[in-house]
Amino acid sequence: MKRTSKQWLRNPDLYAGYAFIxxxxxxxxxFSLFPIFFSLYLSFTDYDILSAPQWIGFENFKEMFTDDPRFVKSVKVTLLYVAVSVPLRLCFALAVAALLNMxxxxxxxxxxxxxxxxxxxxxxxVIVMWGQLFGINGAFNSFMRSIFGIEISISWITDPSTALGSLIALSVWQFGSxxxxxxAGLKQIPASLLEAALVDGASAAYRFRRITLPLLSPVIFFNLVMGIIGGFKVFSEGMILTGGGPHDQTLFYVIYLYENSFRFLHMxxxxxxxWVLLLAVSILTALVFRSSSLWVHYESKGERGA
Amino acid sequence: MSAISKKRWGNLSLSAAVWGFAIVMIYPLLWLLSSSLKHTTEVYSQAHKLIPAHFYWENYVSGFKGFAGHSFFLFFQNSLYVTIFSVVGTVIASTMAAYAFARIRFPGSTFWFACMMLTLMLPSEVLIIPQYMLFNKLNWINTFWPLIVPSFAGGAFFIFLLVQFMRGIPVELDESARIDGCGRILFFAKIMLPLIVPAIVTTAVFKFIWTWDDYFAPLLYLNSAEMATVSLAIKSMADPTMETDWGALFAMSVLSLVPVMAVFIAFQRYIVEGISTTGLKG
Structure with missing residues (x-):
């Protein structure tokens, strides 16, 4: 059936649909399309919100990768944070979930x-509380002193060698989601499979490794992707507890982005x-998705996609 | 020892370990609660003790003095204002859009749906500078508008959640309603909305928690003390350059967690299901 433009315009669903969305x-x-293209434009300019943006080509990107040690530092700090906190959090989450499933x-x-x-x-x-808990006179040090007799006279938050660690601990602590x-994933694993393996004499560790883990791999994969993306965007914890310090030891990427944009007005x-963050997150997500076929096990390959 | 009692002992010790670890995990929260009832000098001299030597309820009075001459009541009022309007806006816009995507076959619907899915993964950091410029142009800096108005566009994650839920409702219902002469708006309001209440509750609950806890947007857009939300106020009172009355600050901290806790107790089922079935970040 050929539709003329008049018929197309007379389609009541057209108006209803657009009215609802x-x-x-x-x-x-x-709030999304205009900002995303405008920020792409701004990334090629020198802009301080007070005067008009000046086109400078790739200068910003060049400076970032060749002439800004704090940028490099922020990337390193964020990568380290993600690389340690995400796997640790998933391990805790999986271990506790497996125990609760018994x-x-x-x-x-x-x-x-x-x-x-x-x-x-x-x-x-709670973030402020964390800072006091691990402060110099906080509950943690007080515990160590009164119970184990260990005298600790540093604040875990402000000491350069432990600051990042205390933020990682805060993130691992929140393994609840x-x-x-x-x-939910563990509940989906058919009990009959595990029982059959039990009858065959498989040990608990073997059953976990050979049945539970493969069947759970799509869920692990999902948690991993969400954890990585969330980890790259960490902000409040660092901003509130350490402000990026001491000596930029906790200068997360988004904190440095915020500083540049709204404190130094290097917008x-x-x-x-x-934009570098956007690209990094997209590439990383794509990489994890690509690699997923190597280790993520799907029950029915045809029906369920990644 | 017989095999059965050995197994029972194993189970018991396992239970004990899991309970013990749970206590360790919530210890920091208990510490916060206990510190809010200690005199400031006791908070740090007896930091490891959970039961205060004296229950110092005065913290809950002195905390309300707030800072910069503004009572903490004002900060609660500000947070409540922002949160309630954000939740209402998100629910209205998200259910409307979800209904169109789930039930109306209009030209362009698949394209816009794909656009929405793309924005799901978009890191908001890419958007903040132009958004800030926009709100600056509108003279909305240091007002609640930048915190509320974007909510009235709905949220991609919530639209997706609601679409999934609506797809589970039989289409035959739409057809029989249409035969009975029920229009789209009437159908949406009278038949669809009551059926998707669980998904709406999930949306509202998560939006409530996220907005109540939000720190980034208030930090960016609110810059005077009388506009501060609870998150900003607590951060300001904990400022290392100020002399902090920690007992009072902890008291206000505990109160700031009460709404989230209340929502959790009332809607626990929706939160747990929301996270386990869609991966909403709690």
Missing amino acids: FPWLLGLFV KIKGARALRSLYYLPTLMGGSVA AMLIFL GYGSAMA
Whole structure:
């Protein structure tokens, strides 16, 4: 059937559809599409919000990679943070989920308890509390002194050698969401498979490695991707606890981006950094997806895509 | 020892270990609660003790003095204002868009749906500078508008969640309603909305928690004390350049967690299911 433009315009679904998506569509243009292209433009300019942007070509990107040690530092710090905190958090999440999946008294209550740090962890109150807990006179040092007799006279947050570690600990502590996702995944594993292996005399470790892990690999994969993306975007924890210090030891990428954009008003440079982040996240996600066929096991290959 | 009792002992010690580790994990939160009831001098001299020597309830009074001459009530009011409008805006715009994507076959729907899925993965850092310029042009800096208005465009993740949920509702319902002369708007309001309440609750709950806890947007757009949200106020009161009354600050910290905790207790099922089925970050 050939449709003329008049018929097309007379289609009532056209108006209904656009009426319903209108608020979102307007927002898409104003808050996403315009900003994304404009920030791409800004990344090739020198811009300080007070005067008009000056086109400088690839200068921002050149400076970033050849002439800005703090940028390099921020990349290193962020990569280290992601490389340590994400696998650790997933290990904790998986271990606790596996334990909770066994027949333990009060598993539901335990699930809520383990989730609490994640629920609360996003709030400034808890981040500030973390800083005091591991401060020089905080509960941690106090514990070490009164119970083990170990005198520690550093603040874990402000000492350059432990600052990043204490932020990693804060992130690992919040394994609750990953744990809930693992728990849902574990419930999907057919009990008959595990029972059959048990009858065949497979040990618990063997069953976990050969049945549970492969069947859980799509969920591990999902948690890994989300963890990596979230890790690259870490901001509040560092901004509130250390402000990027001491000596840039916790200068996360987004903190440096924020500093450039809103403290030094190098908004062109900040936009360029944001685009590098966008590209890095996209490439990394694509790489993880590509590699997934090597280790992610899907039950029915045809039906479920990555 | 017989095999059975050995197994029971194994189970028991396992339970004990899992419970013990759980206590260690929530210890920092308990410490926060206990410190909020200690006199500031006791917070750090007896940091490892969970039970305060004296319950110092005055912290909850002195905390409300706030800072820069503004009572902490004001900060709660600001946070509540921003959060409620954000939640309302997100729910309205997201359910509307989701309904169109799930049920109306209009020209361009697949294209816009794909656009929406793309924005899901977009790091918001790419958007903040132009958004800031826009709000600056509109003279919206140091108002609540930049924190509220974008919510009225809905959220990609929530739209996706709602679309998935609506797809589970039989299409026959739409057809029989149409035969009975029920228009789209009436159908959306009277039939669809009541059926998708669980997904709407999930959306509202997550948006509530995220907005209540948000630090980045208030930091960026609000720069005077009387506009501060709770997150900003707590950060300002903990400023190392100020003399901090830690007992009072911890008291306000505990109160700032109450709304999130209340939402969790009331809607725990939605939170747990939201995370485990869609991977929403809690």
